Amino acid sequence: GQQLNQSPQSMFIQEGEDVSMNCTSSSIFNTWLWYKQDPGEGPVLLIALYKAGELTSNGRLTAQFGITRKDSFLNISASIPSDVGIYFCAGQLNNDMRFGAGTRLTVKP
Amino acid sequence: GAVVSQHPSWVICKSGTSVKIECRSLDFQATTMFWYRQFPKQSLMLMATSNEGSKATYEQGVEKDKFLINHASLTLSTLTVTSAHPEDSSFYICSARDGTGVSQPQHFGDGTRLSIL
Numbered sequence: 594g595q596q597l598n599q600s601p602q603s604m605f606i607q608e609g610e611d612v613s614m615n616c617t618s619s620s621i622f623n624t625w626l627w628y629k630q631d632p633g634e635g636p637v638l639l640i641a642l643y644k645a646g647e648l649t650s651n652g653r654l655t656a657q658f659g660i661t662r663k664d665s666f667l668n669i670s671a672s673i674p675s676d677v678g679i680y681f682c683a684g685q686l687n688n689d690m691r692f693g694a695g696t697r698l699t700v701k702p
Numbered sequence: 703g704a705v706v707s708q709h710p711s712w713v714i715c716k717s718g719t720s721v722k723i724e725c726r727s728l729d730f731q732a733t734t735m736f737w738y739r740q741f742p743k744q745s746l747m748l749m750a751t752s753n754e755g756s757k758a759t760y761e762q763g764v765e766k767d768k769f770l771i772n773h774a775s776l777t778l779s780t781l782t783v784t785s786a787h788p789e790d791s792s793f794y795i796c797s798a799r800d801g802t803g804v805s806q807p808q809h810f811g812d813g814t815r816l817s818i819l
Contacts, residue, residue: 624805635708635795635810636746643805681745687804688734692745 599682599693606672607701614680614696615666622684625658625665630679630695639680640667672700704800705729708811716819717788723781723814725796731776732798736808737769740793752779786818 599616606612616625624643628636640651642658642665649656655668665684669676677700682693705728713721725735733754738746750771751759758771768790770782779798783790793815797808 624807626807628810633793633813633815635706635797635812638704638807638809641807683808685805685807688751690736690748690808694745 597682597684597691597693599696601696602694603697603699605699605701608672608674610672612669612672612676612698613666614682615664616682616684616693617664618684618691619663620684620686620691621662622686623662624685625656626683626685626690627654627656627665627667628681628683630681632678636681669698672698674700674702676700703729704809706796706798706809706811708796708814710814711812712815712817714817714819715786718785719818721783721786721816723783723794723796723816725779725781725798725811727777727798727800727809730798730800732779732800733776734799735773735779736797736799737771737779737781738795738797740795740813742793746795749781783816786816788818791816791818 597616597618626641627639630636640656645662646660647658653670679695679697681695707726709724735752737749740746749764752771752773754773760766773779795813797810799806
């Protein structure tokens with residue numbers, strides 16, 4: 594499917610720092626999803642958001658479904674080395690799911 | 703819960719060989735499964751949507767005779783790359799949606815790395 598606008602493309606941070614990434618689209622979605630992909634593996638679902646304005650946490654991860662239904666952000670607090678990987682946002686409308694280009698996160702110990 | 707198993711994880715074969723990749727939902731039924739292709743350092747590209755008991759829906763530019771999809775049961779979809787050539791080398795990933803609700807998230811398998819010599 595078409596790409597969402599995901600930023601930043603990459604981040605290099607020190608362990609313990611907080612991270613923020615976001616996705617925007619010109620289209621409205623019913624569901625926003627955030628996945629993490631490690632090298633050579635499939636994406637793993639981190640957080641699913643179903644309602645506009647919804648703010649959901651999963652451990653150190655927090656994500657929000659934008660009020661306009663056209664954007665979402667993911668925050669990671671107190672990063673650790675195992676947070677390294679590629680994070681993808683995905684917007685879903687019925688059977689149509691579109692992915693962002695990914696944010697490559699590097700965490701320096 | 704919501705585990706998707708993909709097999710094999712790695713295939714190396716000669717040009718002209720046909721390769722079958724299996725995608726199974728282990729602890730849920732999936733009326734809809736999806737097949738993606740991913741090039742290095744790029745996002746996932748949807749190839750086709752696989753519907754149990756009916757024909758797959760292919761994305762524009764994806765050859766249905768090249769990439770055969772069968773979704774014979776609620777827990778199994780297969781992708782067969784027919785007469786594979788080096789340009790078909792890629793990382794193929796399947797996903798499945800838990801239940802029939804279109805708002806349910808997709809859960810992904812671990813991918814199959816296909817290398818055609």
